[in-house]
Amino acid sequence: MHISPVMWQFLVRWLTNSALFPPEASAISPYMDAFYFFLIAISAVGMIAVIILVFGFSIMYRKEKNPVATQIEGSTLLEATWTIIPLALFMICFVWGALLYFRIYDPPTNAMNIYVVGKQWMWKAEHPGGQHEIDSLHIPINRQVQLTMISQDVFHSFSIPAFRIKREVIPGRYSTVWFEATATGTYHLFCTQYCGTNHSAMIGEIVAMTPDDYQKWASGSTSGASLAQNGERLFASLGCNSCHSGAATARGPNLAEVYGSQLQLADGSHVTANDAFLREAILNPSTRVTAGYAPIMPTYQGQVSEEGLIDLVEYIKNLNSNYRVQQTLTASQLPVGQAGASSSGSSSPALNYRPQETLGAGHSGPAKSGRTAPGVPGTVNQ
Amino acid sequence: MDSQAIVTGHADPHEGHEEHPAYLRHHFVTVEQQRETASFGMWLFLLTEIMFFGGLFMAYLLYRNWYYDAFVASSNTLGIGLGTTNTGVLILSSFTMAMGVYSAETRNRKGLLTSLSLTICLGLVFLGIKTIEYHDKYTEHHIPGASFSVEDFVHPTDKRDVPLAPDMAQHAQLFFFLYFAMTGMHALHMIIGISILFVLLYQAYHGAYIDGHTSTIDNFGLYWHFVDIVWIFLFPLLYLISRHPLK
Amino acid sequence: MSTIVSLPNQEEAQLPKLSYLNSEYGLKSWLLTADHKRIAMLYLISITFFFFIGGAFAGMIRLELLTPLPDLVASDTYNKLFTMHGIIMVFLFLVPSVPATVGNFVIPIMVGAKDLAFPKINLLSWYLYVAGACFLLYALFNGGVDTGWTFTTPLSTHYVNTHVITGAMGVFIAGFSSIFTGLNFIVTIHRMRCPGMTWFRLPLFCWSNYAASLLMVLGTPVLAITLVLVMLERAVGIGVFDPTKGGDPLLFQHLFWFYSHPAVYIMILPGMGVISEVISTFSRKRVFGYTAVAFSSVAIAVFGFFVWAHHMFIMGVSNYSALVFSLLTMLVAVPSAIKIFNWAATLYKGSITFETPMLYAFGFMGLFTIGGLTGVFLGSLGMDIHLTETYFIVAHFHFVMVGGMLMAYLSGVHFWWPKMTGRMYPESMSQLAAVTTFIGFILTFFPQFIVGYLGMPRRYHAYPPEFQVLNVLSTAGATVLGIGYLLPMLYMPWSLKYGKIAGSNPWQATGLEWQIQSPPLTENFVDIPIMDHEAYDYDWLAHKTEHEVTTVG
């Protein structure tokens, strides 16, 4: 028979390099594929069982051969068999799958952290060293890499088939995933959650390089200032340091080495100060107030871009001493009048806000808290 | 044609009453069956109503836990007096409705008319009070959306309230949205109910429902009581449980 | 004891003088009818119409995916195509497919009633269906909706400018249509059973429709309120699902999937009922393990409410509850396995014939087994990470919905066609159609498993070139599939006029609906029957036919 040349070309191409599996390029992929083969095996067994039964019976007991049907009520034993055996198999799948799941979503402690911001319709990656990439991600192999991801608008989903990992990128909340690339090369990066018009254009490439190459690339493509440095600049320009000066009488908690520590909240509960907590504390300060402080911090919702927040979080992460904070503070410390003037045009509800004595037992008192409100400049964009 | 092959006898379980009342639909065998069928169907419809409100209750519970302070503060701006009065009014209307069912069953036309009209009045009173509450919210700029002002929450006028930080005060909007969504959905059910009541009243005035065929009244009663139950849960959730915030 | 099958001599059979089809004439007599059989016909027509609209969209999607480039349609158009395909197929075809047509027609007869419990509400639910459909058509003709059939927030509420509100309103109304259908079935099966028709004498078709109706009644309202909130958020801008206003977009997913996962069972359970009837009839045997099959339907319905979050494993639900939901998902897979094996066992020592409904039923068993087993892939947490949101999941639910449900639907329509119309469909032609459908289906959707594991995301307008071959195969299969679906559109209407006269019981089946004339009278039974035998009692049927033979001649 005659196959159309186009069809033929496809078939040839497919048969020559027919990929049934994406490349195994991460530490997790072999485990994923092993589980996949197991599941296929189970399905094959089940499928073959059904096929044999259906076809076998259809041939043996077709009307020509067996004109008279014998009525059979049923068999509890058989029912039990094909209830228990599938159940057992499914339970194995469940346990295996759960182990794999936690292996993938349980981030290692000492992984190198890269921030990813998804927006319609691009991926923005930010390396701690200040390297910014769009729709591509350079990573070293044989190194655990953790991605801290957030979306600026709608749900996206960060998927690297070659690494067998995928995680939803959620608006308003950090989500994390980690991987360890094992083979150098360039791999697909997909947004797999439908996110609007150019959903299918929200793709990129993962470039896995040897550590030295990565170093070369990093030093070559840095934007000058690291995330932490940007964060410090932002920290000062937002006037955070006027409250979070680290001084004993400061209105805001001391931020030095706060990252990763256990905090007691005003409502008595404890939280670990991780990225998500820090971000939340900047945007919705009063949802989780640190014990001993009044909920006087204004919200920075809509004033700091996600990148800015990442800079701040990264800065606070690496903040070991308040020395530089106070340095910048003395420079920017002004009487109320100028402070108001400097931040005129962007009046925030916090400017004329007085906390009550009733709250925040042991905080440094309303008298001071009323005097200088934190100056709030307009939207920060770097 | 073997159109009734397996019919081996007449199906009517109790051969006693062959004479069928006029209101027995052709596809029912007995009046009992018809009545039970009708009320069962009504109950299933009420189940869907439960799940319909269920979504709103779900959202309310979630956000009350997330933005506890905002919800407490905003809940305290609701008038507990009006709320309680309304609850009483609604329970009374439920009672009058039940009496309506009773008088229909006892074929008492006068009683039916009075209880139906009483129910209508009480329902209208409820809606009236609700309107007053809504109007207060409007004057206080507590309607979520453009005209919403957080002033009352950052500078509380009410002694019971603690001041909220601006960002938390913004979340008061969520409370008020859910407040309007839930009470509004409930009020919508009331309005529908009252309009049906007018029809029933008209028909009863012309002598319906006292011939022993009370299914319609029964089922409407079920609907009315259900609306009452929804309010019985809305009342504490919205008005009561936040009077004493946990410090 | 044994049963000799003797098909009635169809040359002698003739159409009855009086039937529900010719009791009244005129459009009005159809549009204002309270007769469940006529309403079923109305549903049949409208559902078929929307099936082909949705099918047309599917065809255009496959055409676009023929090449890796975004060349046939613009990306917005493509998004609207798969959105409208999803919405129409799910809410206007799959959900009402078997219950509203076949179920509407036969369930009252199966339980020995003269009509559904609430005939007028039955008609109302058809009008609601039409109204919802009109909203969706309006949205369609004004440029469609491009949120995906899941209306995911915040995309649907803030980031698209298409007719989301209209579309959501359409789904909202159509939802109430299915609520009323379900309500009607539950009440009918509870209250309208004829004397002697105990629960365990009900045909399994009634059981599975009963289970599906429970899901409709209890699940759909949650979808309704969720869509109301979405519409409000879009219209007024309230922030229940809006993270910038403090809402949680995941709450939408919870509420949406609380309905939309049970909806999957709403779609598949009635299909399983059809398969039970067909397998039993064409192997001349009582269904193996009647009670097991019956209870597995109910079990599916109950468990169906506990597993919805397995659609959200990677979406940032707490991993603890992910664990719980995955476990429950594994449990809900078991009853389906039970059903499959019971059907297979029903064939054992039967006397099997291979008419079209049986062929479709075999197709169902094969494809549904694959669909179900791949569901286990997706239900197990780790594998879900890699597979979800890829073409693997597309293939999975098409195996269940199209390979399972649509096969069952066609099986049922062919099976009860003689009862509905009084005439037979052309046998060989329809067998051809069944085989074509099966082959086309496998060719269309099996490659998608592979391309899915390779990582091709769903809802992609353009894709990397290395996926092309598999997509070409899929598109090629889609053409075959399309032919398979078009064939019945040709010969079914043909058979209305030229088909052989069926007679009352062409399959020698045992259900009550086969003991009355076909097409039935408007009131189904002259007198309410009294059920004096078990379901699928072929010995009873044999006695009855012998008796008739002796009495007739």
Add this chain to the structure above:
Amino acid sequence: MSAPTEHEHHIVGPKTYGLILLALLVLTATTTGAAFINMGVFSPIVALGIACLKAVLVILFFMHIRYSSKVMMLTVGAGFFTFLVLITMTLSDYISRNWGLW
């Protein structure tokens, strides 16, 4: 034996209705009063408990469930059960979210 489980129709008298009305009003007064007493975490529990009690009264007597067949009771139960499933299973996610890093 006719399959639909038929159940003789019980007519509830005005006395019962009156008593229930009284109980409901008293309970309303109680719950409102209780709202002004500070019971800490218990005040919501008490309020909702009383609400459930009132609802049960209405369902049992005003809505005649006490006098109707098992199927009806089961139906009502099923409705509230599904509602609880929705609430608990969803909240289980939100509650357990910050139990661990992941």
